[in-house]
Amino acid sequence: MLDYLKSPVQSFQDFLILAGRSMRNVAKPPIYWNDILMQMDSIGVGSLPIVALIGAFSGIVMTLQMSRALETYGATSQTGQVVSISIIRELGPVLTALLVAGRNASGIASELGSMKVTEQIDAMRALGTDPIQKLVVPRLVATAIMQPLLTAIADFVGLLGGLIIAVTIIGNTANQYWSSAIDILALNDIAQGMTKPFVFAIVIALVGCFYGMRTTGGTQGVGLSTTKAVVVSSVWVFVIDVLITQIFVSLT
Amino acid sequence: MAEAILQFEDVSLRFEDNLVLDRVNLTVNRGDTFILLGAAGSGKTVLLKLAMSLIQPSSGRIRLLGHDITDLKESELFEIRSEVGILFQEGGLFDSLTIEENVGYPLRNQKRLRAPEEEILTRVTESLEFVELGHTLDKFPSELSGGMRRRVGIARANVTNPKLSLYDSPTAGLDPITAHTIMSLIVKQRDLRKTTTVLATHRYQDGAMAANYQWDEATHDVVRAVPHGQYASLNTSFVVMKEGKIAFLGEQQQLEASRDPYVSQFVLHQPPPRIGPGGDRGHLPA
Ligand SMILES: Nc1ncnc2c1ncn2[C@@H]1O[C@H](COP(=O)(O)OP(=O)(O)OP(=O)(O)O)[C@@H](O)[C@H]1O
Ligand SMILES: [Mg+2]
Numbered sequence: 203m204l205d206y207l208k209s210p211v212q213s214f215q216d217f218l219i220l221a222g223r224s225m226r227n228v229a230k231p232p233i234y235w236n237d238i239l240m241q242m243d244s245i246g247v248g249s250l251p252i253v254a255l256i257g258a259f260s261g262i263v264m265t266l267q268m269s270r271a272l273e274t275y276g277a278t279s280q281t282g283q284v285v286s287i288s289i290i291r292e293l294g295p296v297l298t299a300l301l302v303a304g305r306n307a308s309g310i311a312s313e314l315g316s317m318k319v320t321e322q323i324d325a326m327r328a329l330g331t332d333p334i335q336k337l338v339v340p341r342l343v344a345t346a347i348m349q350p351l352l353t354a355i356a357d358f359v360g361l362l363g364g365l366i367i368a369v370t371i372i373g374n375t376a377n378q379y380w381s382s383a384i385d386i387l388a389l390n391d392i393a394q395g396m397t398k399p400f401v402f403a404i405v406i407a408l409v410g411c412f413y414g415m416r417t418t419g420g421t422q423g424v425g426l427s428t429t430k431a432v433v434v435s436s437v438w439v440f441v442i443d444v445l446i447t448q449i450f451v452s453l454t
Numbered sequence: 455m456a457e458a459i460l461q462f463e464d465v466s467l468r469f470e471d472n473l474v475l476d477r478v479n480l481t482v483n484r485g486d487t488f489i490l491l492g493a494a495g496s497g498k499t500v501l502l503k504l505a506m507s508l509i510q511p512s513s514g515r516i517r518l519l520g521h522d523i524t525d526l527k528e529s530e531l532f533e534i535r536s537e538v539g540i541l542f543q544e545g546g547l548f549d550s551l552t553i554e555e556n557v558g559y560p561l562r563n564q565k566r567l568r569a570p571e572e573e574i575l576t577r578v579t580e581s582l583e584f585v586e587l588g589h590t591l592d593k594f595p596s597e598l599s600g601g602m603r604r605r606v607g608i609a610r611a612n613v614t615n616p617k618l619s620l621y622d623s624p625t626a627g628l629d630p631i632t633a634h635t636i637m638s639l640i641v642k643q644r645d646l647r648k649t650t651t652v653l654a655t656h657r658y659q660d661g662a663m664a665a666n667y668q669w670d671e672a673t674h675d676v677v678r679a680v681p682h683g684q685y686a687s688l689n690t691s692f693v694v695m696k697e698g699k700i701a702f703l704g705e706q707q708q709l710e711a712s713r714d715p716y717v718s719q720f721v722l723h724q725p726p727p728r729i730g731p732g733g734d735r736g737h738l739p740a
Contacts, residue, residue: 324508325546329610330532330564 217412224338224408237340245306245341246348250355252305253298257356260293261285261363269372278372282383285364290391294357295398296443299406302349303435307410310341311431314414315424323415333415342407349403350396357395394450401446402439409435456483458517459618459650460505465514467500467698474500475698477514482618482652485689487644489661490654491720492695498654499543501695502620505652506538507531519617536564539611539649543622545603547595547610554578554591557610567614581613582606585639601632605639612643618650619643625660637663638676645669658720665690665706694720 265285272278314337317323326333361383368374413431417423460482467475475497482488490498503509504516507523515524521534540546547556558578561567569577582588585605595603604624611619621640625633637660644651645668653664666686667676679686685707692709694702694717702709702717712718 319544320549321542321544321546322548324503325540325542325548327508327528328506328535328538328540328546329560330536330567332528 216416217408220334220338220412220415221408223334224342224411227332227335227339228343230335232335234336234340237336238343241340241344242348244309245302245344246352249302249305249348249352253301253352253356254359256297256301257294257359258363260297260356261289261360261365262367264288264293264360265364265367266371269367272372278374279378280382281364281368281372281374282379282381283386285368286361286383286387287391289360289364290357290387290395292443292447294353294360295395295402296439298349298353298356298399299402299439299443300436302345302352302403303406303439304432306345307406307431307435308428310407310410311414311417312424312428314411315417315427316421318415318417319420319423338408338411338415341411342404345403345407346400349399349406353395353399390450390454394446397450398443398446401442405438405442406435409438456485458482459484459486459519460652461515461517462501462504463515463517465504465511465516467497467504467509468512473698475504475511478698478700480693480700480703482650482691483689484617484650485648486650487664487688487690488652489664489690489692490652490695491656491658491661491692492654493656495697496695497698498695499622502540502622502652502654505620506535506540532564533566536560536566536614537617539614539616539619541604541607541611541619541621541624543626543654545595545607547603547606549595551594552591553582553587553593553595553598553606556595556606557581557613559610560614564614577613578609581609584612584643585609601628601636604628604632604636608636608639608643612647612649615647616649618652621651621653621655623654623656625655625657633657633660634663638667638669640664641667641676642669646671656720661690661692662706664688665692 265281268281268284269278272281272284314323317337323333323337326336364383365376365379368379369376410431413427413434417427419426458481462478462480465475465478466473478501490501492498500509504511505518507516507518507526511524515522517523518534519537523531523534526534548559551559558574561569561574561577579588579591582590585608587602587605587609590598590602590606595606598606608621608624611621624636624640628636640651640653641664643649651664653660655661663676665688666678666680668679668688670677679688685705690706692702692704692706693700694709696716701714702712709717710721712721
């Protein structure tokens with residue numbers, strides 16, 4: 203039993219060591235600005251279309267699903283509230299995180315994984331650079347900057363999707379929809395909606411780097427690390443989502 | 455008293471339950487050539503990585519260039535590592551960088567070696583010309599053949615003018631002609647720049663060539679240091695690794711005389727001597 207637990211516990215410990223070292227290195231020179239910008243481009247700009255698409259669909263589908271219930275209670279004028287609360291607090295951050303996990307945790311893990319198996323990471327260390335500084339920190343910083351932005355975009359597009367349904371099917375006016383959507387939002391919601399993507403981003407980037415950097419076993423190993431990175435980071439997104447939500451709920 | 459460049463004292467390494475190196479002792483002195491022979495999985499690569507502290511031993515001590523590197527922190531290692539060149543078995547060339555950037559990488563990233571940009575370019579070009587690849591500066595590693603990539607790796611390992619060069623299986627997977635070229639470049643580096651050399655390989659010919667051939671600037675090729683059938687004394691030692699243990703350590707003559715079945719397999723698994731004129735071990739008929 204103890205043996206069975208040894209390896210996950212060991213892995214988690216290794217993960218914390220990597221996380222600690224990366225955090226400590228964030229502000230330490232040398233800072234590889236070029237790498238940070240390149241990663242921001244590939245993580246942020248690259249994910250933009252799909253994030254916008256998912257944002258729009260979730261807004262549309264949510265509003266459609268809600269319309270019947272709202273009608274039953276005669277509360278169709280509050281469509282905006284329901285949509286904005288659920289998108290800003292929950293759907294925007296989580297759906298974006300799952301997309302980023304699928305797209306970027308896997309990308310990071312496979313890129314670092316192939317560098318590991320072709321000994322490029324060893325070469326970096328042999329030739330004077332710290333792979334944490336050169337590879338992990340730029341990915342971490344770039345994801346932590348881009349993911350809140352992507353989430354904000356997903357939120358906004360989601361609200362637009364809601365608007366379309368609210369106006370065409372439910373029969374709100376655009377004004378009615380927007381004012382109810384905006385008025386309901388408190389600082390707490392915005393804080394929650396932005397804290398989540400920031401924390402998710404850190405976890406996703408670190409999990410991707412972690413599995414990438416400990417790849418062994420050639421190209422097959424790279425495939426394995428990639429899969430693990432996606433699964434593990436997605437699970438963490440849900441776990442952390444519950445924790446953060448609980449914290450914010452207890453704050454109000 | 456010869457100056458020790460690299461010393462392993464009772465070094466063991468274990469990965470989980472797998473004992474990968476078992477109490478290894480060896481000393482490489484300045485000017486030595488060390489040939490590490492051994493079957494796949496016998497621990498050649500981990501030994502070279504330990505020598506640069508890219509992995510830490512489970513027990514024992516490792517001294518490199520007069521420093522005990524066993525417990526040094528990563529930040530303290532960079533300066534010592536900058537005096538060592540290494541060619542990785544899997545290449546280790548950065549595939550997102552051009553050949554010029556790859557070879558210049560240590561010069562641009564190692565604090566001790568920072569130099570003005572023109573000087574870097576000169577040294578990179580020089581180092582690539584040394585391996586006869588002066589025309590590939592702007593190419594990417596993926597655009598080169600396997601043998602050319604090995605040569606770029608050699609250029610990158612030696613661009614810093616290291617005191618010690620480590621080569622991990624430089625001829626693995628190459629045709630005999632290219633393998634000969636690679637080996638002659640390694641001998642050239644050793645003889646022209648007086649680099650202490652550790653070479654891991656599973657080809658006995660490579661070792662025999664390093665042991666008996668010298669770089670000859672006049673003919674621009676390697677030539678035998680002594681007549682055929684004799685052993686040159688070029689400070690070459692052979693180590694045969696077997697499952698993480700040193701099965702043999704000594705000179706070529708002793709190696710060839712060894713009766714140990716595992717050890718002698720490495721020697722006998724070579725083409726019979728004198729296939730044609732000049733067809734001695736380690737040297738290909740023209
Ligand atoms: N990161 C690692 N984790 C676990 N085991 C490892 C690791 N690296 C090496 N090993 C094990 O160490 C042993 C020695 O490996 P090493 O790569 O040094 O062999 P080698 O002599 O270089 O073989 P080859 O000729 O195939 O290159 C092998 O059994 C290998 O499985
Ligand atoms: Mg090896």
